[in-house]
Amino acid sequence: MSEAPANGLAINRLATTDADFESRLEALLAWEGVSDAQVQQRVDEILSAVRQRGDAALVEYSNRFDRLAVSSMAELTLGPDRLRQAHDNLPAEQRDALAHAAERIRHYHEQQKPASWQYTEADGTVLGQQVTALDRAGIYVPGGKAAYPSSVLMNAIPAHVAGVAEIVMVVPTPDGVLNDLVLAAAYLAGVDHVFTLGGAQAVAALAYGTETVPRVDKIVGPGNIYVATAKRTVFGRVGIDMIAGPSEILVVSDGQTDADWLAMDLFSQAEHDEDAQAILVSWDAAHLDEVAEAMARQLPSLERAEIVRTSLADRGALIHCQDPAQAAALINRIAPEHLELSVASPESWLSDVRHAGAIFMGRHTAEALGDYCAGPNHVLPTSGTARFSSPLGVHDFQKRSSVIHCSAQGASRLGATASVLARGESLTAHARSAEYRIRD
Template sequence: MTIQIRKLDSSQPDFKAQLSAVLAFEASEDDAIDRVAAQILAEVKARGDAAVIEYTNRFDKLSAADVASLEIGKPELQAALESLTPERRNALQTAADRVRAYHARQKAETGGDGFTYTEADGTVLGQKVTPLDRVGIYVPGGKAAYPSSVLMNAIPAKVAGVQEVIMVVPTPGGVKNELVLAAAAIAGVDRVFTIGGAQAVGALAYGTATIPQVDKIVGPGNAYVAAAKRRVFGIVGIDMIAGPSEILVVCDGTTDPDWIAMDLFSQAEHDELAQSILVCPDATYIEKVEASINRQLDAMPRKDVIRTSLVNRGAMVKVRDMDEACEIANLIAAEHLEISTENPQKWADKIRHAGAMFLGRFSSESLGDYCAGPNHVLPTSRTARFSSPLGVYDFQKRSSIIHVSEAGARTLGKVAAELAYGEGLQAHAGSAEYRLK
């Protein structure tokens, strides 16, 4: 069955309104979902392990006696790793090594070791960088199993120096995914509990007799997990509230249309709300990509999901030229941006807003999902305008260092006192002035 993907043309008078309609996505915070999440969190906060085991048994159809019985020990993680075929194990190890190497470089290049400097009067100023003590990572279970999410969330935490990484993963019906457990072994996860949902978020945020409280919770989950993360923010840190996955392909018409069609599929197959957009100045090329989509779609195992995603949220945008394509890319601020062109760096220099940029026709977005090295936890729903990929810096905090010399106190004290009097804060002024005597 031929599908019709929405076509936009930047020369149309109402183009911006049409584009806004395509991009519109309300992370519709369903009131019913939020109420359920709030109730579960309140129960976990009040009753700890008892509430966690009650909800876990109910939602995952288990009959566990206590939370301690849901912890997976390191021997079982290692056994899962050893059970993999050599090819699968080597792939997982290679991906982990690349993710670790990238984040180690990131730590060195982004001031991960802090700094100090000494002024002429001997005053020392600076910044001390320290890792978080304990982090919780949420890994989806059930229909989806994402070992890549284990690597992307746990490895940067370990590179940052986090002492303890606690992983939670639901196992509906008691079914464990060996690849997820193997990824936990490779990533160096310290403890794993087979719990999920809002109750897992609550256990990590508040702590229970069995599960220690963490400082930050990262990782994707369903609507109940997202609602719970929103509610516990402030008690603990969170990474972000992620929306549906997105890809924007900016193409000059020189890449094989079959490649671009498959790149659009790669996001559309995530779920019906995922978004895939092509922006190109060549109308004939856009037609070729559409023909390829219709030719290849029926061979896709998740063709129904892809079809719904492309029809409801996909778009093909004809623009004047590549400069305008970059302007539109900055407006969209996509999670994944492929610049599939000749001389891609020329156009990348014009991009200000994107979660991750994939430059050149050989840089498929799927490589970033699994093994290129940079993190695949990225800002969605235009939040790339002000947010960044998950990184080592998300697992560190910074403390200012202020070591004022006696000479510095005499100079700075006068400035501080003057400003304090201006604000009507006499004790502030007095505190500074005592050091002037």
């Protein structure tokens, strides 16, 4: 499906006028985020073992999967002093960058905090909504191929702002390697407990609790296919944020943005992993050729060039459309995790964009800024789920309780209505309960 021009870059080239455009686009977008029965069976075994054997199972799996040699959970537990030490020992440049990002993320999420509310009806009945935070949240932070301190900030800070009383973080440490940037981020974000656990066993520990790991109310954060499958399996016993798929970016360009800029914007998602997706849409065919040339020229300079090359060949695309209206239709068809509107008047596009996780406006707003420090959350719906879901935020760590306080007059008035409806449903006890409150 991919095309390799003379410069050697393989990437899919599509045009909306092609007879097979819809089928090719559908094939590019297809993604199953949770795996097959074999993965599910393995995850079920791990969840069951942790549920039954607690800490002993966590120690066993950590030694097996992360190549450790520990004998107790004490060796997989990091206290607050270790987090502070990691923060204090960072080079000043990294410490300042983390602090700046944390400050911006916290300020943005402070604006999201909902308030409880009430209103009083004429007969004195009070109705309302009470907003309360979760007691305990669990945060899964990926480890292994790369370290993600930004994920710590993006997951923990909204929980902290929401008022969550206790934040528990798990992070795998293959071969026992700790990342001080991740630990420093946990310190800045107000994480209460850190356990060096990963995989389905970490999800099980958070969902069920063990002798050492406290059970949480909700698990957030991305992971590999075993983590995603485990999160899906424990949903219902605990809440989860989402089943995260590979990273995605959709860039819409009017042809006036520097081709080198756009090439690097596309690379910024493709370098995550081989399954990541980077798509550029434009109604300027010559511009698409310029970006393809810029990508081929700049690709060898990347540290993760081979990952990018595979991602672009398998799931990347340059799409030629007819006009801006058709580009807007493609945005809503794809429902991207990240959308860059690299156009002259991005504000004029907003009313037409119905489905996107995060919208980056104008030529200067690189998606990478949102990954780290712009302020809005980088935990976003993937694989088209922006059609019905939203970025992680303060609301994900809070609950809403309805408040109903009837006056005697209000209970009498509502009781008459409830009685009729309850008897219509043949629920006699419901009806009689309401009728007792009816005043003569």
